[in-house]
Amino acid sequence: MTSRPFFKVALAGLVLLVAVGVVWWRGAARSDGAGPPTPGLTGPSLPTAAPASSAPVAAASASQAPREQIPMPGCWDGLAALDRSATLESLHAAVSAAIQARDTALVAYLQERLTELVGEDPDRALQLVTWAMKAAPPEPAIYLEALKASPAVRHPRVSEKLLSVAEDKSLAAPDRASALDALETQHRFTPDTRNRLRAIALDDSADAAAWMATRTLGRVMKEDYQRTGTYAPYWKDLLDIGTTSEDMAVRLLALEMPSYSDPLLDSGSIDTLAKVMRTDKERDVREMAAFRLAVTEDPQKALAAFRAAFDGEHDLCVRWAFLRFAVRAAGADALPLVEEFARKDPRLRQDYLDFKALYATGTTDFARIWLGKKEHHDCVVEEGAPH
Template sequence: MTSRPLFKVALAGLVLLVALGVVWWRGSAGSNDAGPPPHVAATPAVPTAAGGNAATAEPPPAARTGPREEIPMPGCWDGLAALDRSATLESLHAAVAAAIQARDTALVAYLQERLTELVGNDPDRALQLVAWAVNAAPPEPAIYLEALKAAPAVRHPRVTEKLMSVAEDKSLATTDRASALDALETQHRFTPETRGRLKAIALDDSADSAAWMATRTLGRVMKEDYERTGTYAPYWKDLLDIGTTSDDTAVRLLALEMPSYSDPLLDPDSIDSLAKVMRTDKERDVREMAAFRLAVTEDPRKALDAYRAAFDGEQDLCVRWAFLRFAVRAAGAEALPLVEEFARKDPRLRQDYLDFKALYATGTTDFARIWLGKKEHHDCVVEEGAPH
């Protein structure tokens, strides 16, 4: 019977300790706006009774009884204000090298932002960052190219061409080529020539991570162009070619996934290619992704025919379950006869049919709401980007 009063006493004590800690923190944090020198913890001054020098005053008894926690204050960098006032690319370049050597990640991040500001719309300054990136050792290339990525000058034709040349240079480290491709992701559009060059990198078996990054870059600029102008078809054609011909599973999977981030309605001509992927790709994840991609199309009836044609030859339950749920996403309640057919062929899917039938019987038509009410009956990992 005494446990609850004791608990209340303990809780009150804990609240008091937290309150005292907050008061101490505010007092110490407000004592010096600039903060202590780097790597030095701030210790609040101890006032004397007569207002004398705190450094020579006798510390209070509480300060002598044992160790106390010291919370480090935000750091400041010696000479940073002067560097800011007269910053040039060269001075920031030197400062980045010094910050990397000191392993000061916060300072590196700040200098990267300053580089972006200093480059601005100037293509010559942008090209200087590319030159430094090509000739530097990791992690400097990624820092310079990430700074360039955020600057408007990255979209200047001379800069775009230089980044493409770096991405295509097989004599460079794969990570540096990937960083150049990453810097291209903020383009507003790609010309047919640039798309072709990116596609070539994506299909290059020796490109490793650069192939994956080229695919992502195509997809992200597709999203940008689609949102600005409604254009997606040329990019999707390239991505579909990559998704059906690359030897790299991760690249194929990503190529088919990228439209998910803008969800354009796919044209009926794409259905045949995706249907072939569902029937023939050797990787389960890729077959599932093709089914997912097929669910947002201008021709739901043709999509249902593709799911039906792929079902019998598929032995993996999780892929069959993907065919079923994405058929429902593609055509809504009109897919229920096909779902019933799937359930007859594979009794493991019968409860899914009953679930969807009951949900649509309530009058709900929006698939997102239908999916929220759907119970999970299979131990399958839902692919990234799919509703879950």
């Protein structure tokens, strides 16, 4: 019985000697003729970097067997020195150098350092905006993303500057959109700010900036709703955009944005959404209006809106949207209306039978009902569309 521990110790020692021998052999093989470094292990010299030392590289023999290359983390000449004495100006120069070298990893790191350096200082934040407006792509997005992540972005001087940039029609649409994107982390918007954002969203010439203004309104609505329970003023603006914009993508987004905070839709909005379901020329927008009606404080009024829109709708996928969102709005109380829809359009009969059977089991939660519902229609749901 005493020989087993001794055997274990001896075996462990033998394994250790073999491991040491393997490491020594690999090191000797690399020192004899390591060949060129693995691509991507070194990066561009930064503005504060010391000159890098060069080492002769021996040509690899054609007869040599392939050797294991151990991955190493990326490194950049002068990065430690830059970190120790970083200023906005030195990071600005470093970003330009990294972009020229197409080093996306280094650019991402420098963007984070800019955010740290800006902190809560509005003057530093405004300097980033100035650089963004003078630079060529992709620099503007880098500076504004760095600003977006800093607390200083919520300083009144900074948010006003970003909004002014977004309103400047002389700037390229992507630059205006980047400024709007940086505004998305605000905790709330004043009535004046909302009006100015709505004006951008409804500007047919704003292109990407119009879409981004709509998203910014929706995302700050979510933030304000989570903090204070306030959503109605934002939703009023979004509903206006969703019913009057000439851009289908903007209308669709405006109606979609409440989905991310799920406020209970007030009864007064139902009439407006009912009109969208009956009159909008785009199938996706009509479906989104139906989706919006699915969470309301007045389910019976929502059912009446679905009934009024059904006969004039000839697209099967939109009719299917009316049916399923009626069920989501009112649960089992919607079954008589669903049966009516199935009589008018036999293509929906199996959906009625499915929902009837599911509610007969006693389940009332729509999420569970939906898990048990089979799909019978080839209605492709694109990203961002209701499902």
